[in-house]
Amino acid sequence: MEWLTEFGPVTQALMATGFTWGVTALGAAMVFFFKTIDRRVLDGMLGFAGGVMIAASFWSLLAPAIDLAEAMGLIAWMPAVIGFLVGGAFLRLVDMILPHLHIEYETSEAEGIKVNWKRSVLLVLAITLHNIPEGLAVGVGFGAVAAGIPSAGLAGAVALAIGIGLQNFPEGAAVSIPLRRDGMSRSKAFMYGQASGLVEPVAGVLGATLVLSMRPILPYALAFAAGAMIFVVAEEVIPESRRAGNEHIATIGLMLGFALMMVLDVALG
Numbered sequence: 001m002e003w004l005t006e007f008g009p010v011t012q013a014l015m016a017t018g019f020t021w022g023v024t025a026l027g028a029a030m031v032f033f034f035k036t037i038d039r040r041v042l043d044g045m046l047g048f049a050g051g052v053m054i055a056a057s058f059w060s061l062l063a064p065a066i067d068l069a070e071a072m073g074l075i076a077w078m079p080a081v082i083g084f085l086v087g088g089a090f091l092r093l094v095d096m097i098l099p100h101l102h103i104e105y106e107t108s109e110a111e112g113i114k115v116n117w118k119r120s121v122l123l124v125l126a127i128t129l130h131n132i133p134e135g136l137a138v139g140v141g142f143g144a145v146a147a148g149i150p151s152a153g154l155a156g157a158v159a160l161a162i163g164i165g166l167q168n169f170p171e172g173a174a175v176s177i178p179l180r181r182d183g184m185s186r187s188k189a190f191m192y193g194q195a196s197g198l199v200e201p202v203a204g205v206l207g208a209t210l211v212l213s214m215r216p217i218l219p220y221a222l223a224f225a226a227g228a229m230i231f232v233v234a235e236e237v238i239p240e241s242r243r244a245g246n247e248h249i250a251t252i253g254l255m256l257g258f259a260l261m262m263v264l265d266v267a268l269g
Contacts, residue, residue: 009146010208013139016161017204020138021197023165024131027172028193031186037177039244045170046241047250050233051257052167053134057226059265060160061137064144065222072219079219086220087227091133095235100126102240120179120192127171127196130236133228134164135200139207140221146212159268163261168197 007015062080070076099112101122110122141157176193180186207225211218241250 009142009212010205012145012157013142013204013208014201016138016142016158017135017201019161020134020165020168020200021194024168024172024197024200025190025194027169027174028176028190028196030173031176031180031189031193034177036181037173040246040249042170042174043241043244043246043250044253045174046237047253047255048257049167049170049253050237050241051254051259052163052261053229053233053237053257054254055258055261055265056137056160056163057229059262060141060156060163061222061226061229065219065226068144068222069219072216074219080223083220083223084227084230087133087224087229088231089227090224091129091228091231091235094129094132095231098125098129100129102126102236119182120184123175123179124192124196126236127175128199130171130232131168131197131200132203133225133232134168135203136207137225137229138164138200139204139209140211140218140225142204143208143211144218144222146208155268156265159261159264163264164200166260167257168200172197 062084065080065083066076069079095111097112099110099115099117099122101107101110101119107119107122138157138161141160145154145157172193175196176189179189179192184192207221211221238250238254241253
């Protein structure tokens, strides 16, 4: 991991989010082997993704935000609360505006501004909505390392990228396989699936750049990313994982995802 120190934080963020996009593409590549996906498997994977995101929100984002605020002489909890709520509000605004369709939903159930876009585009935009806070979280995490926060080490930022990458695998498959089932060719379904992760490098570089250029906003930025991720989990991931009645499988997946992210962050961080 020492070789990463040869690069600046923005480059590190780009490399890390490039990895998370690559795992999304790997998940999308499952369309070359499967035409359908068992709903129970899908719900377990969605629950797993939610667990990773919840754990990452605390250990990799909120805890460092509180530590940094205290070190800066601020009221320890205030930046975390403000950033967290603003992050959730921002994602709610995007959720209301961006046209998107969640996995296994009918086209008539699309959310956001009403448009006549294809189902495939709406599905990709739904996962893209998930990936905005994930990429931002990774970028802000590497920016926090450069800022010298004691609780935000390079290993912890790498652990966050690994955790986000792992939960991106099912997200890529969750886009490409349903599109294949709807009659799209395997190659085209793969292209749509991997495209849903392309926003992560953009958000990652943006997050790292912002916190480096405006260090006083760092505790707010960390909490902002956490709030955005928790909003996605509560608004989209958990409800989707329970829609088909597989609540217990989804819950087990969430517990496993949370436990894995906790181990990665504590053991590596």
